[in-house]
Amino acid sequence: MNTTIEETLTSLESRFELKDIKQQRGDLVFVTVKKEQLISLLTHMRDNENFTHFVMLSVVDWIEDGVFQLSYILNNPEKHVDIVFRCMIERENASMESAHHLWKQVATYQRELYEMYGIDFPGSPRVHESFILEGWDDIPPMRREFDTKKYSEDTYFPRPGRESKDPKEHMKNKLYPDADK
Amino acid sequence: MESQNNNNNNQEKFRDPNLDKRTVISPDGQQIEVDPLQDYFEQARPQVHKPASKVIEKFLNWARAESLWVLGFGTGCGSIEIPPLTTPRFDAYRFGVAMRPTPRQSSVFIISGYLSVKTLKRAIRSYEQMQNPKYVIGLGSCTINGGMYWDSYNTINRLDYYMPVDNYVAGCMPRPEAILAAFESLKKRIKEGRADGANKYAEHFDWYKANQKKVIKDWNMPDYNW
Amino acid sequence: MVTPIFIIATGLGLAFALGFIPKKHINLTGILSFLGLAFMTFISGQWLFSYLGNNELSQFIFTAGARPPFAIALKMGQAEAMITLLINVVGLLSAVFLYDKLKQIGRNAFIIYLVLIMALNVIVMTRDLFNLFVFLEITSIATAGLMLLDSNLKTLSAGFKYLLATSLIAGVFLIGTIFIYSFGGSLFIDDLTAIGMAPLKAVSVAVFLLMISIILELKPFPANGWGLDVYQTANPGISSVISGGTATAMLFALYKIMPLSTMQSYDILIWVGLITFLGSNLMGLKQSDARRLLGYSSIGQIGLMISIIGMKPYIQFDIQIILLAILITHLMAKAGFFWLTGIVGNTDISKWGMIRKHPEMLFLMGTFVFALIGFPPFPSFFGKWQLIMELSSSGHFLWIGLILLGSLIEAVYLFRWLGYAIKKETATQSSIDIRPHKTLPTIIFAVFLYGVGYLASFWFPMGGSINWLPLAFIAILFALDFLPAWIKNIISIAGLSYYAYQIIPEQEGLYLIFAFIFLIGGILTLIPGFTNKGKRIGFYPVAMMMFVGMGMLIEAQSMLEFFFGWELMTAGSYFLIIRGHRSMPHALSYMLFSLGGAYLIFAAFGIAFAGSGNFLMSGLSTMGGLGGIAYTLLAIGFMTKTASLGLHIWLPGAHAEAESDVSPMVSAILLKAGVLGLIITFMAMGGPNNEYTTLPYVLGWLGAITALVGNLAAAFQEDAKRLLAYSSIGQLGYILFALAMMTHLGWLTGIGYSLSHFAYKAILFMGIGAVVLRLKTHNMFEMGGMIKKMPFTFIAVLMGIITLAGIPPLIGFAGKWLFYNAIIEKGWYFQGTIIFFAGIIAFLYCFRILYAVFLGQLKDEHRNVKEAPIWYLIPQYLLLLSIMIFSAKPEWIFQPLGSMLAPIFPQGQLVWNEGGTAFSDIGYWNGSWVMYIIGIMFVMIFAWLFIQNRKPKKVKQFNIVYAGEKPERPETTHMAYNMYSGYNKALGFITANGITTFWNWISEHVTAMGDSLRKIYSGNGQTYVFHIILFVIIVYLFSNGGF
Amino acid sequence: MSIIAKLLWVLLGLFIILNWGLLMGALIRKIVARVGKRVGIRWYQPWLSLPMLYSTRSSISHGVMYYLGPVFRLSGGVGIFLFMPLIVGSPYFDNFSFAGDVVVILYFQFFGMLGMALGAGEGGHPYSTIGISRGLAQFTTVEVPLTLAVISLAIQYDTLSIKEIAAAQQGGITNWTLFTNPLATAAALLSMLGIFRHAPFNLVQAPNEIPIGPPTEYHGTYLGVLRTNGAILHVIEAVLFMNLFFGGAGNWIELIIKTFFIYFFTVFIGVVFPRFRIEQSVVWFLKVPLVLGILAILFMAI
Structure with a gap:
C-alpha cells in the first residue's frame, strides 16, 4: 500500500460521500462525512487503509448552528499521516453511533463526551457512569448554554469583594496609564 | 439532625454500589444483611475537646507549634511548591516542620491550591482523619476566593466554608518562602492559643457539613470520617 | 471318638445319597448337605479338642485294616485335626453363604460341593502319595465343576483353563509318584521318610516333581495366570473355598511331603514363596477389580506361607505355630473378604464407597484388611513377629527384607481400597446384599479373628x-x-x-x-x-x-x-x-x-x-x-x-x-x-x-x-x-x-x-x-x-x-x-x-x-x-x-x-x-x-499509656487512612494472600517440592513395574500351560545350581 | 542493695538512656542534614515532638490489640534495657542483668516486634501488614550473622554473660573483641545494619511507598510511646554491640561516645546507599555477613 494521502482520498471518494476536504498540511487532512457513513468509513480506514491508530475523539459545540461537530482523528503509523473525520450531529438529544468496537479506547472518549456534552453513544461500555465529575446533577457543563459563572456563584459561596478586571485594560492602565491621553 | 438527611434528590443517580446494602450467607447458613455505611464506618460526630489548664496548655501549644507535622497531600498545582521546603535552600526542618505520610500522624494540612469538588471530598476525609489539634493552611488564591478558577463549574471558591482554616497564603502561586512565613504565622497563632480549628469544626459541624453536602452531590461516605 | 474315616464316608456317602433325592426336594438336599458338613466339622473339632486337652500321639488309620503299601493310611494328628477343622468350617460357612446359589443350580451343586470338601479333608489326612494324587485330581475336577455350574462364558473359559492347568500339574505329580514308588517301594510317606533315600539323585528328582507340582497347585508367581482367572470369575463363595480351603489343604500337603526332600528343596520353597509373595503383591498394585485383587493378595499370602514352610530348617521355634497363626488369619480374612465382595456386589474397588452406608460391613472390611496386613490383635501379627525374630536370629536379613517389602506393597493396595471404602464419593446406588446367610459367615469369621488373635498371643513367647x-x-x-x-x-x-x-x-x-x-x-x-x-x-x-x-x-x-x-x-x-x-x-x-x-x-x-x-x-x-x-x-x-x-x-x-x-x-x-x-x-x-x-x-x-x-x-x-x-x-x-x-x-x-x-x-x-x-x-x-x-x-x-x-x-x-x-x-x-x-x-x-x-x-x-x-x-x-x-x-x-x-x-x-x-x-x-x-x-507501661490516652474513640473496621479513599470490601483490604511473596522469591526454592516428587517417582515406578509384570497374563490357556512347564524347568535348573 | 534503691538506679539509667537516645537521634539527623547541605532540625526537636504527641487531644482505637501494640513495643525496648548491664563493673548500672544472659536479650527483641506487629495488624491497614511482612522477612536473615557472631564470642570468652564478656575486654583497646575477634565483629556490624533498619535496609517503613509501614494507623499518644521506645531502643541496641564488641563502657561518657559512633556507623552507611528490595536484602545477609560469621566461628573453634 504505497499510496499517498491524495490517492487514499480519491479512493475514499469513490466509496463514501466526502465533503469539505481540506488538506491542512502534507500529513494532515480534514474531511467532513455524513453521520450515517462514519462508522463504516472508520472501519474501512482501519482495516483497509492501515489507519490503525485512533488518536482521539473530540467535539465542538456549534450552538448557533444547532449541531455538535465530532472529530475522529486517525493516524497511519507507517506513513505518519493523520486524517480527521468530522461529523455533524444534531444538538437536540445528541446521539451518535458508538465506535468502541473498533478501538477499545474510544469508549473512554465517549464517556467523557457524554458527561461533558450529553452526547449519547448507545451501547458504549459504562457510558452513563460518571467519569471525572462525581455527582454532577446539572446540564452537562461544557455545553455552551451552561452558565458556569452563574453556577459557580450559586454553588460555591463566592467571596464578596472580589473584583474582576479585563486583563488587557487592567495591564494597560497599570503599565501605561497615559497611553490614551 | 441535618447530617442524617443524607438523601438529596440525586441519591439514586449517584448510588455507590459499594455502599449498597447486601446480604451474605454466613458459614452456618444464616443470612446476614450488611449495611456498609453502618457496619464498616464509625459515624459519630466529633467532640469538642477542652484545652488543659492554662499553664500546661501554654507549654503544650509551644511544643505543638514548634513541631508541625505536615500531611503530604498535594491537592492542586501548589503542591509543587511544597517539596522544595525540604531542600537545602529552604529547609523547613530547622523550623520544626516535618512531613508525615499519613493524616493520623499529621497536625498541619496544607490545601495546596484549587480544590475541585472531587478532591474536596478526599480533603475532607483526610482532614477528619487527623487528630485534634489540627491546623489548616490554605495555599494560593484559589483557596481564598477561587483565584483564576473563580467561575469554574467544578472548583470551590472559599475553603473556609468546608473546613476551618488557620492561615491563608495569598498568591498564584506563593513561593516556598511564603509558605515558611505561613508556618511562622501559624506558630504564632498556635502559641497564642487561637488555632483551635478542630474544636471549631466540631462546634459548627452541622454548618460545615451542610456546606460540604451542598457541593458534594454524591455524598457517599460517612458523615464523619474517623 | 468318631474316627476320621467318617469324614470321607460322610462326604462320599452323602454325595451318592443325594443323587437319589428327587429334584423337587431341593431343600432336603440342602439340609442334608449342611448336616453332613457340620458332622465333618464336628469330627475334626472333636479330634482337635482331644489333642488340646492331653498331648496324645497322632492317630494313624489304616483303611482295609492293613499297613501300607497294601492299604491307604490316613493320619489324624493335632495338625491334621486343626487343618481339617479349618477347611470344614470354611466349607460349612461357604455353603451357608452359597446356599441360594447352590439351590438355584440344583442337586448336583451340593454333590460336587460335598465331594470337594471331602477331597480337601483327605488331602490333609492321607499319608499315601498315590492317594494324594487321586484326591488332587478329585479336587481340581470338583473345583472346575463348581465353577462351570455358574454358566457364563467367562467362568467357562476360566474353568477350562483351570482344568487344563491342574491336569498338567497332576500329571507331573503322578510322574513323581511313580518314580518314588520305583525307588522306594512304598507310597507311604512315613515309610519313605524312614528310609531316608533323599541322597539318591533320581529320587531327588522325583521328590522335586512332587514338590513342584504341589507348589504349582498353590499358584506360584508367575505361573499362576489360570488361578487368577478363577478368583476373578468364580462366585465369591467358591473363591473363598479355593483360597481358604484348597490352598490350605495344598499347603498342608506340601508341608507333609517336605520331609522326603533335601535341604536344597527347602531353599527352593523359600525363594519360590518369596518371589510369589513379592511379585503377586506388586501386580496387585494396579488392580482395580476387587476379586482379582483379592486373588493377588491370596496368592501372595500363600507364597509367604510356602516360604515359611521352606524356612523350617532355619527356625528354632515350632514352625507349625507360626504357620498356623498366619494361615488362620489368611484363611478367615480372605474367606471373609471374598464373601464381602459377594455382599457388596460391585467389583470395582473405587466404587466401594457404598459400603459406608452399612458401618458394620465397613467394620468387617477394616477387620479383614488389618488382619491381612498383620496388625495386632490378629494372629498373623504374632506369627510374623515370631517369624521375623527367628529369621533374624539365624541371620537371614535378605528374607526379612523381602517379606517386609512384600507386606508393605500388599498394604498399599489394601489400604487404598479401604480408603476408597471409607472416603471415596461414589455415585453408584448401593446394592449391598445383607441377607443373614450372606453376612453371618462373614461376621463369624471376623469375630473368630479377634478371638483367635487373643488365643494366639499365648502361643508365642512374651x-x-x-x-x-x-x-x-x-x-x-x-x-x-x-x-x-x-x-x-x-x-x-x-x-x-x-x-x-x-x-x-x-x-x-x-x-x-x-x-x-x-x-x-x-x-x-x-x-x-x-x-x-x-x-x-x-x-x-x-x-x-x-x-x-x-x-x-x-x-x-x-x-x-x-x-x-x-x-x-x-x-x-x-x-x-x-x-x-x-x-x-x-x-x-x-x-x-x-x-x-x-x-x-x-x-x-x-x-x-x-x-x-x-x-x-x-x-x-x-x-x-x-x-x-x-x-x-x-x-x-x-x-x-x-x-x-x-x-x-x-x-x-x-x-x-x-x-x-x-x-x-x-x-x-x-x-x-x-x-x-x-x-x-x-x-x-x-x-x-x-x-x-x-x-x-x-x-x-x-x-x-x-x-x-x-x-x-x-x-x-x-x-x-x-x-x-x-x-x-x-x-x-x-x-x-x-x-x-x-x-x-x-x-x-x-x-x-x-x-x-x-x-x-x-x-x-x-x-x-x-x-x-x-x-x-x-x-x-x-x-x-x-x-x-x-x-x-x-x-x-x-x-x-x-x-x-x-x-x-x-x-x-x-x-x-x-x-x-x-x-x-x-x-x-x-x-x-x-x-x-x-x-x-x-x-x-x-x-x-x-x-x-x-x-x-x-x-x-x-x-x-x-x-x-x-x-x-x-x-x-x-x-x-x-x-x-x-x-x-x-x-x-x-x-x-x-x-x-x-x-x-x-x-x-x-x-x-x-x-x-x-x-x-x-x-x-x-x-x-x-x-x-x-x-x-508491662503493667506500668500500660498504665502510662492509659493515663495518657484514657478514652480513645472506638472505630470500626474501615476507619483507616486510605489515601483519602475508602476501602471497598474487607476481602481487598485484608493483606493475607501470599503474604511473604518477597521472601518466597528470595528463599522459596528451599521448599521446592523435591521430596514429594521423589516419593511420587518411586510410587509411579513401582506401580509401573507391577503393571508391566501383569502383561505376562495373556488370558490364553496355552500360554498358561507353557508358563507352568517353563516354571518347572527353571526352578529345577536353579535348584541344581544354575543352567 | 535494697530493691527500692535498685529500682531508683534503674530509673536513673533509663532516664539517661532515654534522653541520650533523643539527643543522639537529633544529632544524627543533624549530621545527615549537614551532609545534604541543610541546617537540619534543632537539637532539642525530639523533646518538643514527644509532648506534642502525648498531648494529642483526640485519639481512636481499633481494638484491644491495637491499643496494646505500643505497650508491647515499649516493653520490648525497656525490657532489653532492663536486662542489659550498662557500665562495666558498676553495681548501680547493671540493671537486672542477673536475670538472664545475652540469649534473653536476643530473644526479647521479638517481644516488642511481635506485639507491635499484632497491634498494627489489628489496625486493619494493608500497608501495615506489608511493612510487617517485610520487616519480619528481613529480620530472619539479619539475625543469622549476629547469631554466628554471638556463638563465636561465646566460644572465645566461654560465657554468654554480657557482663563477663564486657569485663573480659577491659584493660586496653587491644582487648576489645573488635581486635581479638575481628571477623565476628564484622559479621555483627553488618547484621546491625539490618537491626537499625537504615538504608539500604529500610524497606520496612519505606516512607515513599507504603506510607510508613507498621505504624500507619498509630498517632498521638501511641506514636509517642513508639517514639519513646525508638529513642531507648537505638541506644540500648548500640549498648549491646558496645558491650559485646567494643569493650563495654567504664563510665557514662564512654558509653555515650561509643554508642554514638556505633549508631552513626549504620546511619553513615544509610546515607551512602540506596534502598534494597526485600528479596535483595534477605539474600544479602546470607552472603558476605554469613560467610564472615562462619569464618568467625571456625576461627574461634579451631
Whole structure:
C-alpha cells in the first residue's frame, strides 16, 4: 500500500460521500462525512487503509448552528499521516453511533463526551457512569448554554469583594496609564 | 439532625454500589444483611475537646507549634511548591516542620491550591482523619476566593466554608518562602492559643457539613470520617 | 471318638445319597448337605479338642485294616485335626453363604460341593502319595465343576483353563509318584521318610516333581495366570473355598511331603514363596477389580506361607505355630473378604464407597484388611513377629527384607481400597446384599479373628504379657457405638483416666513424661469432642485404640508389647486421620509411611533379638555386631512418625485435613510417640559415650534441615492448619536435633521441647480448629478479624504462639536458651545456626496465622460468628495455665527433668540456685525474674499509656487512612494472600517440592513395574500351560545350581 | 542493695538512656542534614515532638490489640534495657542483668516486634501488614550473622554473660573483641545494619511507598510511646554491640561516645546507599555477613 494521502482520498471518494476536504498540511487532512457513513468509513480506514491508530475523539459545540461537530482523528503509523473525520450531529438529544468496537479506547472518549456534552453513544461500555465529575446533577457543563459563572456563584459561596478586571485594560492602565491621553 | 438527611434528590443517580446494602450467607447458613455505611464506618460526630489548664496548655501549644507535622497531600498545582521546603535552600526542618505520610500522624494540612469538588471530598476525609489539634493552611488564591478558577463549574471558591482554616497564603502561586512565613504565622497563632480549628469544626459541624453536602452531590461516605 | 474315616464316608456317602433325592426336594438336599458338613466339622473339632486337652500321639488309620503299601493310611494328628477343622468350617460357612446359589443350580451343586470338601479333608489326612494324587485330581475336577455350574462364558473359559492347568500339574505329580514308588517301594510317606533315600539323585528328582507340582497347585508367581482367572470369575463363595480351603489343604500337603526332600528343596520353597509373595503383591498394585485383587493378595499370602514352610530348617521355634497363626488369619480374612465382595456386589474397588452406608460391613472390611496386613490383635501379627525374630536370629536379613517389602506393597493396595471404602464419593446406588446367610459367615469369621488373635498371643513367647484389658475396653466401645457421642465421650475419658491412673504412678523418669503427654494429653484432647452432636460413629473406639496403643508403648516391657502398641496406635491414628474431610490420600500415605517405618523398627527388633536372645526392651542395647544398622533402622522407623525431612510428606495433609479435635491428637500427641521411640533408640545406643557417633551426627544435620524446611514451608502456606502442620515438622526437627546432640543439655532441650510442643501445639490446633469449625474454611485469606468475635481463642492462640516462638517470658524461651548453651557446649555451631535461623523463620508463620486469622479485616459473612465452643476453650486454658505456671517457675519442670537425665548424662548438668537461676557452663537465666520484670514493666507501661490516652474513640473496621479513599470490601483490604511473596522469591526454592516428587517417582515406578509384570497374563490357556512347564524347568535348573 | 534503691538506679539509667537516645537521634539527623547541605532540625526537636504527641487531644482505637501494640513495643525496648548491664563493673548500672544472659536479650527483641506487629495488624491497614511482612522477612536473615557472631564470642570468652564478656575486654583497646575477634565483629556490624533498619535496609517503613509501614494507623499518644521506645531502643541496641564488641563502657561518657559512633556507623552507611528490595536484602545477609560469621566461628573453634 504505497499510496499517498491524495490517492487514499480519491479512493475514499469513490466509496463514501466526502465533503469539505481540506488538506491542512502534507500529513494532515480534514474531511467532513455524513453521520450515517462514519462508522463504516472508520472501519474501512482501519482495516483497509492501515489507519490503525485512533488518536482521539473530540467535539465542538456549534450552538448557533444547532449541531455538535465530532472529530475522529486517525493516524497511519507507517506513513505518519493523520486524517480527521468530522461529523455533524444534531444538538437536540445528541446521539451518535458508538465506535468502541473498533478501538477499545474510544469508549473512554465517549464517556467523557457524554458527561461533558450529553452526547449519547448507545451501547458504549459504562457510558452513563460518571467519569471525572462525581455527582454532577446539572446540564452537562461544557455545553455552551451552561452558565458556569452563574453556577459557580450559586454553588460555591463566592467571596464578596472580589473584583474582576479585563486583563488587557487592567495591564494597560497599570503599565501605561497615559497611553490614551 | 441535618447530617442524617443524607438523601438529596440525586441519591439514586449517584448510588455507590459499594455502599449498597447486601446480604451474605454466613458459614452456618444464616443470612446476614450488611449495611456498609453502618457496619464498616464509625459515624459519630466529633467532640469538642477542652484545652488543659492554662499553664500546661501554654507549654503544650509551644511544643505543638514548634513541631508541625505536615500531611503530604498535594491537592492542586501548589503542591509543587511544597517539596522544595525540604531542600537545602529552604529547609523547613530547622523550623520544626516535618512531613508525615499519613493524616493520623499529621497536625498541619496544607490545601495546596484549587480544590475541585472531587478532591474536596478526599480533603475532607483526610482532614477528619487527623487528630485534634489540627491546623489548616490554605495555599494560593484559589483557596481564598477561587483565584483564576473563580467561575469554574467544578472548583470551590472559599475553603473556609468546608473546613476551618488557620492561615491563608495569598498568591498564584506563593513561593516556598511564603509558605515558611505561613508556618511562622501559624506558630504564632498556635502559641497564642487561637488555632483551635478542630474544636471549631466540631462546634459548627452541622454548618460545615451542610456546606460540604451542598457541593458534594454524591455524598457517599460517612458523615464523619474517623 | 468318631474316627476320621467318617469324614470321607460322610462326604462320599452323602454325595451318592443325594443323587437319589428327587429334584423337587431341593431343600432336603440342602439340609442334608449342611448336616453332613457340620458332622465333618464336628469330627475334626472333636479330634482337635482331644489333642488340646492331653498331648496324645497322632492317630494313624489304616483303611482295609492293613499297613501300607497294601492299604491307604490316613493320619489324624493335632495338625491334621486343626487343618481339617479349618477347611470344614470354611466349607460349612461357604455353603451357608452359597446356599441360594447352590439351590438355584440344583442337586448336583451340593454333590460336587460335598465331594470337594471331602477331597480337601483327605488331602490333609492321607499319608499315601498315590492317594494324594487321586484326591488332587478329585479336587481340581470338583473345583472346575463348581465353577462351570455358574454358566457364563467367562467362568467357562476360566474353568477350562483351570482344568487344563491342574491336569498338567497332576500329571507331573503322578510322574513323581511313580518314580518314588520305583525307588522306594512304598507310597507311604512315613515309610519313605524312614528310609531316608533323599541322597539318591533320581529320587531327588522325583521328590522335586512332587514338590513342584504341589507348589504349582498353590499358584506360584508367575505361573499362576489360570488361578487368577478363577478368583476373578468364580462366585465369591467358591473363591473363598479355593483360597481358604484348597490352598490350605495344598499347603498342608506340601508341608507333609517336605520331609522326603533335601535341604536344597527347602531353599527352593523359600525363594519360590518369596518371589510369589513379592511379585503377586506388586501386580496387585494396579488392580482395580476387587476379586482379582483379592486373588493377588491370596496368592501372595500363600507364597509367604510356602516360604515359611521352606524356612523350617532355619527356625528354632515350632514352625507349625507360626504357620498356623498366619494361615488362620489368611484363611478367615480372605474367606471373609471374598464373601464381602459377594455382599457388596460391585467389583470395582473405587466404587466401594457404598459400603459406608452399612458401618458394620465397613467394620468387617477394616477387620479383614488389618488382619491381612498383620496388625495386632490378629494372629498373623504374632506369627510374623515370631517369624521375623527367628529369621533374624539365624541371620537371614535378605528374607526379612523381602517379606517386609512384600507386606508393605500388599498394604498399599489394601489400604487404598479401604480408603476408597471409607472416603471415596461414589455415585453408584448401593446394592449391598445383607441377607443373614450372606453376612453371618462373614461376621463369624471376623469375630473368630479377634478371638483367635487373643488365643494366639499365648502361643508365642512374651505374648502372654500383653495387657488385653484396654483392648476389651475398645471392643466395648465398638459395641456401644449406637450411643450418643457425649456419652461415649464420657466413657472414653473415664476409661482413659482409669488407664492413666493405672499406668502413670508406676512410671518414672522419661517414661513418666511421655505417659503424661500421651494419656493426660489424650484426656485433654478428648474434651472438645463434647461439641459433637449425634453419634459420631466409629470415632471413639479408634481414638481409644490410638491412646491405648501409646499407653502400651509406655507399659511395654518387651519388644513384642512395644510393637503391638505401636501397630495399634498406627491403626487407630489411621482411622482418626481418614475421618477428615479430604483425607483419603493423606491417610493412605500416612499409613504407608507408618507401616514402612514400623517394618524398619520390626527389623531392628529382630536384630536386637538376635543379639540379646530375648524379647525384653533392654535387649535393644545389645545388638550384636549390627548395632549401626539396627539403630539406623530404628531411627528411620521412628522418624517416620516424627516426620523428619524426607519422611514428612504425609504429615501436612494428614494433620490439616483431620477434624478439628483430631488435629491436636495427631499433632500434639501422636508425633511424640516417634520422639519416645527416638529416645529409646538413643538410650539403647548407650548414652553419651556410645560408639555410634555417625548416626547422631547425621540425625543432627537432618533435624536442623528439617527444622529449616518445615518452618520455611509453614511460612508459605495459605491453609491455616497446613501451616500448623508444617510447623510441627519444623518443631520436631528441633527435637530430633536436640536429642541427637546426646548431651545432658541437648536432651533437656529436646524433652522440654517435647513437653512444650505438646502444650502449645494442642492449644494452637484446638484454637485454629475451633476457628475452622466456625468459619468452615481452612484458607487464612478468607478469615480475618476474629479477635472481635473469638477473643478467648485469640488469647489462647497468642500465648501458644509466644511460647512457640520462644519469646521470653514464656516457657518456650527455655528451649531457646538451652539450645544456645547446648549447641555451644556440643560444638555443633553450624547445625545450630540453621536451627536458630529456622527459629526466627518461625516468626513469619507465627505472625501470619495470628494476623490473617484474628486480626485484619472481618469478613461480611463472619459477622455473626460466635466464640469457640466452651469445650474447646477448657482444655486450651488448662494447658495455658500450665504454661503460665511453668513459665513463672521453670525450675519446677527442668530441675526434675535434669535429675531424670542425670543417670544417663551425668556431664554438663544445669545448676539451679535457690533463687531459681539456672547456670550452665557458660550462661545463666532466671525464668521467674524475667517473668516478674516483664510483667511489672508491662503493667506500668500500660498504665502510662492509659493515663495518657484514657478514652480513645472506638472505630470500626474501615476507619483507616486510605489515601483519602475508602476501602471497598474487607476481602481487598485484608493483606493475607501470599503474604511473604518477597521472601518466597528470595528463599522459596528451599521448599521446592523435591521430596514429594521423589516419593511420587518411586510410587509411579513401582506401580509401573507391577503393571508391566501383569502383561505376562495373556488370558490364553496355552500360554498358561507353557508358563507352568517353563516354571518347572527353571526352578529345577536353579535348584541344581544354575543352567 | 535494697530493691527500692535498685529500682531508683534503674530509673536513673533509663532516664539517661532515654534522653541520650533523643539527643543522639537529633544529632544524627543533624549530621545527615549537614551532609545534604541543610541546617537540619534543632537539637532539642525530639523533646518538643514527644509532648506534642502525648498531648494529642483526640485519639481512636481499633481494638484491644491495637491499643496494646505500643505497650508491647515499649516493653520490648525497656525490657532489653532492663536486662542489659550498662557500665562495666558498676553495681548501680547493671540493671537486672542477673536475670538472664545475652540469649534473653536476643530473644526479647521479638517481644516488642511481635506485639507491635499484632497491634498494627489489628489496625486493619494493608500497608501495615506489608511493612510487617517485610520487616519480619528481613529480620530472619539479619539475625543469622549476629547469631554466628554471638556463638563465636561465646566460644572465645566461654560465657554468654554480657557482663563477663564486657569485663573480659577491659584493660586496653587491644582487648576489645573488635581486635581479638575481628571477623565476628564484622559479621555483627553488618547484621546491625539490618537491626537499625537504615538504608539500604529500610524497606520496612519505606516512607515513599507504603506510607510508613507498621505504624500507619498509630498517632498521638501511641506514636509517642513508639517514639519513646525508638529513642531507648537505638541506644540500648548500640549498648549491646558496645558491650559485646567494643569493650563495654567504664563510665557514662564512654558509653555515650561509643554508642554514638556505633549508631552513626549504620546511619553513615544509610546515607551512602540506596534502598534494597526485600528479596535483595534477605539474600544479602546470607552472603558476605554469613560467610564472615562462619569464618568467625571456625576461627574461634579451631
